Amino acid sequence: MESFNGFVFPNELHITWTVMIVLYPYITGMVAGAFIVSSFYHVFGMEKLKPIAKYALVSSFAFLCFATVPLLNHLGRPTRAFNILLTPNFNSAMSGFGFVYMTYMVIVVLEIWFSYREEFIKRYHQSDGIVKFIYSIIILRNTNVNENTHKYDKKMIVFLGGLGIPIACILHGYVGFLFGSIKANLWWSTPLMFIIFIFSAIVSGLAVLIFLYLFVHWRRKLKINQDSIDLMSKWLWGFMIIAVTLELMEILSISYERTEKWAILQHLINGKLKVSYLYLQIGLFSIGPFILLSITTLYKRLNVNFRNFLIWLSSGMLLLQVLFMRWNVVIGGQLVSKSMRGFTEYFPGFMDREGLIVSFLLILTPFILLRAFDKLFPFFDKEQALNK
Amino acid sequence: MNIENIDRRRFLQLGLLSSSGVLVGSLYAFSNREVKKEFKTYDDLRHYDWGYVVDTTRCIGCGSCVRACKIENNVPDTFFRTWVERYEINKNDVVRVDSPNGALESFQNNNFEKDVEKAFFVPKLCNHCINSACTQVCPVGASFHSPDGVVLIDKEHCVGCGYCVQACPYGCRYIDPVKGTADKCTLCYHRIQHGEAPACVNACPRNARIFGNLKDPKSKIRKILHQRRYGLLKPDLGTNPKCYYIGLDREVK
Ligand code: SF4
Numbered sequence A: 001m002e003s004f005n006g007f008v009f010p011n012e013l014h015i016t017w018t019v020m021i022v023l024y025p026y027i028t029g030m031v032a033g034a035f036i037v038s039s040f041y042h043v044f045g046m047e048k049l050k051p052i053a054k055y056a057l058v059s060s061f062a063f064l065c066f067a068t069v070p071l072l073n074h075l076g077r078p079t080r081a082f083n084i085l086l087t088p089n090f091n092s093a094m095s096g097f098g099f100v101y102m103t104y105m106v107i108v109v110l111e112i113w114f115s116y117r118e119e120f121i122k123r124y125h126q127s128d129g130i131v132k133f134i135y136s137i138i139i140l141r142n143t144n145v146n147e148n149t150h151k152y153d154k155k156m157i158v159f160l161g162g163l164g165i166p167i168a169c170i171l172h173g174y175v176g177f178l179f180g181s182i183k184a185n186l187w188w189s190t191p192l193m194f195i196i197f198i199f200s201a202i203v204s205g206l207a208v209l210i211f212l213y214l215f216v217h218w219r220r221k222l223k224i225n226q227d228s229i230d231l232m233s234k235w236l237w238g239f240m241i242i243a244v245t246l247e248l249m250e251i252l253s254i255s256y257e258r259t260e261k262w263a264i265l266q267h268l269i270n271g272k273l274k275v276s277y278l279y280l281q282i283g284l285f286s287i288g289p290f291i292l293l294s295i296t297t298l299y300k301r302l303n304v305n306f307r308n309f310l311i312w313l314s315s316g317m318l319l320l321q322v323l324f325m326r327w328n329v330v331i332g333g334q335l336v337s338k339s340m341r342g343f344t345e346y347f348p349g350f351m352d353r354e355g356l357i358v359s360f361l362l363i364l365t366p367f368i369l370l371r372a373f374d375k376l377f378p379f380f381d382k383e384q385a386l387n388k
Numbered sequence B: 001m002n003i004e005n006i007d008r009r010r011f012l013q014l015g016l017l018s019s020s021g022v023l024v025g026s027l028y029a030f031s032n033r034e035v036k037k038e039f040k041t042y043d044d045l046r047h048y049d050w051g052y053v054v055d056t057t058r059c060i061g062c063g064s065c066v067r068a069c070k071i072e073n074n075v076p077d078t079f080f081r082t083w084v085e086r087y088e089i090n091k092n093d094v095v096r097v098d099s100p101n102g103a104l105e106s107f108q109n110n111n112f113e114k115d116v117e118k119a120f121f122v123p124k125l126c127n128h129c130i131n132s133a134c135t136q137v138c139p140v141g142a143s144f145h146s147p148d149g150v151v152l153i154d155k156e157h158c159v160g161c162g163y164c165v166q167a168c169p170y171g172c173r174y175i176d177p178v179k180g181t182a183d184k185c186t187l188c189y190h191r192i193q194h195g196e197a198p199a200c201v202n203a204c205p206r207n208a209r210i211f212g213n214l215k216d217p218k219s220k221i222r223k224i225l226h227q228r229r230y231g232l233l234k235p236d237l238g239t240n241p242k243c244y245y246i247g248l249d250r251e252v253k
């Protein structure tokens, strides 16, 4: 019996969550991922990652500052955004969002502060005038640096880094849960969703760090710390395998169960999402980096520059993979009609308030901010890097 | 008096006078009418539990209810608090469903050229679910159950996040493009407060929409629910809708 004829409920002609809601999990994914990478060194003491630990932490902060902007841009009543903190309805999966976000913000800011305290004090002594004043506020007028404070700072960093890992997982796994817990949506509702989100967050975090690190070092002609890059690319390889496997397992189990929902979801995968899901997310941007990273990880005799180029290329591709994954989840899920009989359409438009140009700017701003942060808290080890 | 004997001028004068008389009279009548504002207490409201019956066997797809709702509640274009779906099944068991502009202008053309074997209309609206998914997910508590069993939205409080729109399995909610807040059927809460029926119930020429108090054992709706066989939309999702469909076909989701 043909039951598929393109019918959607009349209200479904409008997509409620636009590309802004695609950006939000994308950006928080990088936040959580970058933070976890920084904790690899700070908490688990992986010495090889030392050169990128601070950089990872500051990147996480830069993305964090902008994570809520797409949300605010999307809210129908942005001026009421604080209602979510003032009158939370704890039955709602979304209500804890503000609290988790703020807790995480505090942890990241504190960790940065402890990591850079000595650096700030040094700068305080070197500067004068208004800059000196600003630094004196940042360091809370405490210029003590000695063996004891150094130990104490270290301890705090380990503590905050450790605390931050679960919070980062919650921050992002939680976004996955927001989608996974919507029983009305056939494409979203799966308990796997939040696990998939956590792993894809780590992938995007690692990918953005590698991508930027190599890019900046090439541009500034600095020496690349090959140990860190090799290690990170191995991690990236491992985590992307887990993330993509989970994504595929989910589809596999839906398709194998052949319940009612597969009848329509197969049309989604083979129709509206054919290009963005099958060809791009799974095809080009998952299998491609998988092959490249397999080569760089397993084939040791590769020329270093060429290897770095391949790693850089695959991290760029994985960044796109995660972006497409967010798109396919957030938008794909809304394309399916709850009548299970058809699909609606969506295109964000270029110049709209929630259009493509605004999205592009929103993705770009954290990077610009990061560039500015580099001046404030230098995160690449200059002395070591300049020994070229 | 023979009207043809009156000259034009006099006729106009008479008309003017009598119509202004009616106007003044009615103004007087209305100004003196006391609009009693009833304020029901919380405990009063607990005596009610509003429910809704849709008799799909009676609906003729005229769309009067959709038009009435649009006017009564100022529903923005291309959004719907209620709509009517048409199901047509032909000899080969092919099912076609449509609801052009929510049936605001009724239905103009057939889906199939010929061989329609079975056809029926299904009006839809918010089900005012007992375990509503929409109120569960609202992060600020702007969606809530009134004491008399209606799912309402506090538009002064809603942040317009759209989570409830995603959560409603029936596509009953939308974000009002002007106000930026969520909106949906309220069972015409402003009307039922005063003992009036919702606009759609009033407008239906076939009595396909029945509305009443589920807590009142003598109400018409209770009688119907005791006598007829009915179904619920998507019962497997556990939302427990309070909109009962008589003659619900398996094709309706
Ligand atoms: S039908 Fe939808 S909007 Fe109405 S109460 Fe149920 S879940 Fe909420």
Ligand code: SF4
Residues within 6 Å of the ligand: B137, B138, B139, B140, B141, B142, B143, B153, B157, B158, B159, B160, B161, B162, B163, B164, B165, B181, B182
């Ligand atoms: S759109 Fe309004 S009513 Fe709906 S979940 Fe968000 S805040 Fe609540």
